[in-house]
Amino acid sequence: MTDENNNTYDVIVLGAGPVGENVADRTVAAGLSTVIVESELVGGECSYWACEPSKALLRPVLLYGEASRFPGVGAAVTGPIDTAAVLRHRDYMVSDWDDKGQVDWVASAGITLVRGHGRLAGPRRVTVATPEGGTVELTARHAVAVCTGTSASLPPLPGLDELRYWTSREATSAEQVPGRLVILGAGVVAVEMATAWQALGTRVTLVARGSGLLGRVESFASEMVADRLRSAGVDLRFESGIAAAERPDGPDGEVHVTLADGSLIVADELLFATGRSPRTEDIGLDTIGLKPGTWISTDDTFTATDVDGDWLYAVGDVNHRALLTHQGKYQARIVGGVIADRAAGIALDTETWGRSVGTADQLAVPQVVFTDPEVAAVGLGTEDAARAGRTVDVVDYEIGHVAGAIQHDPKYVGRARILIDPERRTIVGATFAGGGVAELLHSATIAITGEVTIDRLWHAVPSFPTISEIWLRLLETYRDQQAESAGSE
Structure with missing residues (x-):
């Protein structure tokens, strides 16, 4: 049975994830007026x-x-991790896969929710097949935003349709x-899940096509992760x-994985974990x-x-600019303003760093890999700099x-690297690897986005004793490198 409903809104959003x-x-x-x-x-x-x-597991x-390695604490860490408690906490963090809280927020924000599979049906039109078997016809006065994200990519293996496997x-x-557990892949999902499940008691084998992990980060960082x-x-x-790969004894049996070299x-x-x-x-x-x-x-x-007409927007992973939740939400905030300005007939602010453009996607995309x-x-x-033909000064510090x-871990092992544009004397890249470095990242993001000069950064005083003092040490190292270079000329 099909129910035909005709509904017109200013904006239709496909996908109710964080981006949508x-x-x-x-x-x-x-x-x-907006329907999602x-x-x-x-x-x-x-x-x-x-x-x-994933973070609840990690x-x-x-x-x-960290606790097991710290003096005076390690001796108090007895026994293995309570995996049942970890999984219960994971379930709590995802609300036991119940979206009532999110649905309540959508309603409180004044957004109309339509459940079902939405498909474009031409310019500014969307048809939704509802779970009840009905059809809802939606029309947008101004915009349709596609925020449907990504799904796991799968390798072209024979018999994959019959193989019970894991994705993220x-x-x-x-x-x-x-x-x-066998993991195929070397990216973020692969290394984070290897970190989590190995510690929770699984014997993990990670199979990578390349020669290392995390191919898009600095090699010193990926090597540290591999060593750990x-x-x-x-x-x-x-x-x-x-x-x-096959399960010869059926879907509940063991999986037999044959590698490229013939080993089993x-x-x-x-x-x-082979991409998205x-x-x-x-x-x-196809309808547009x-x-x-x-x-x-x-x-x-x-x-x-x-697509003609400035009515279709692609936001988040689906546009392939930066496959990260926080970056997708950044794009979403921009798109909301762009749609509103166009609807009101207001000229867009498209200057670099203007409110209508996603400049950060090219210059300052932050990412944390929650490994050890x-x-x-x-x-x-x-x-990245070499591929772009950019000259940069590289500054490293342990x-x-x-x-x-040392307060964090007496045997702390980690490294920081910043890349500096020698002409503009601004930071254009930063990488940190070590315990607790995730909280260093936003300061680097601000320095790059704000185009803060090295001379000004000398006056940003890090508190003592914190890991953020690494900023002072990097600046001192750069000063010494420049002095040495000038002395050798």
Whole structure:
């Protein structure tokens, strides 16, 4: 049975994850009627299967590691981690996969929620297939924002359809700790899940096609993560890959993983952490001249560039600019303003760092990898600078030489690196690896975004004894490098 309902709003948002919620919140705040369409849980991937549950698994693991290594505390850490308690805490953090709280917030913000699978049906039109089997027809006066995010990419293995496997969703929501886990991948999901499950009692084998982990961060940081994983017992197999995988005894049996070199690994679970694909396969892109299943290209206002009329926006992961929740929410705040300004006939502020452009996507994208040690980076890395043909001065300092780091861990091992534009004397990139460095990242992000000069940074005094004193040591090192360079000329 089909019910036909015709509803017109100023703005239609496809996807009620953090990105879609932020777009809708901004447009409603601007006085635009807004409807948000969601086929799964309101709150999206981040809330239930990614950021929140993964960090709930990782935090006790990292805390246990720090405590067990600290003098006077390590002796008090007896016995293994209480995995049942960790999983209960994980369930609490995701509200037991119940989105009532998020639904209540949507209603309180004045946003209309329509549950079901939304598909574009031409310019400014969306058709929603509801869970009850009905159909809701929606029309937008001003804008449709696609905020459908991504899903896990899968390798082209034979028999994959019959193989029961994990993606990031199963890895963060598993109800039992597997005895043995094979992970295919070397990115953030792979290393974070290897860190978590190894510490929770799983024997982990990580298989990577390349020669190292975390290919987009500075090599010193990825090598530190690899060393710690090895010392924790993770079996790292580099320059390899999976040729075949099967469960010969059925979906509940062991998984037999054949590597590219012909070797066999027998495990209980197999996690594919091999990247992300846009969730655009079945959202009606063909009805507006776009190819289904592809990333949606945008300009810096996040307006779709291949669709006429400035009515379609692609926000968050789906535009492939920066696949991070916080960056998607940043884009959403901009898009909310862009839609509101266009609806009101106000000219957009598209100057660099203007309110209508996502400049940070190119210059200052921060990311933390919650491994042991943590890795935090923003802006350019040395390889990024080389590819872009940019001349930068590289400044390194061992974080363990800072008094605050020794207070954190007497055997602290970590490194900081900043990249400096020698002409403008501003920081264009920063990477930190070590315990507790995630909290250093926002200061680096502000320095890059604010284009704070090195001369001005000398007057930003770090408190003692904290790890943030690393900023002073980096500046001193740069001063000494410049003096040495001048003396050798």
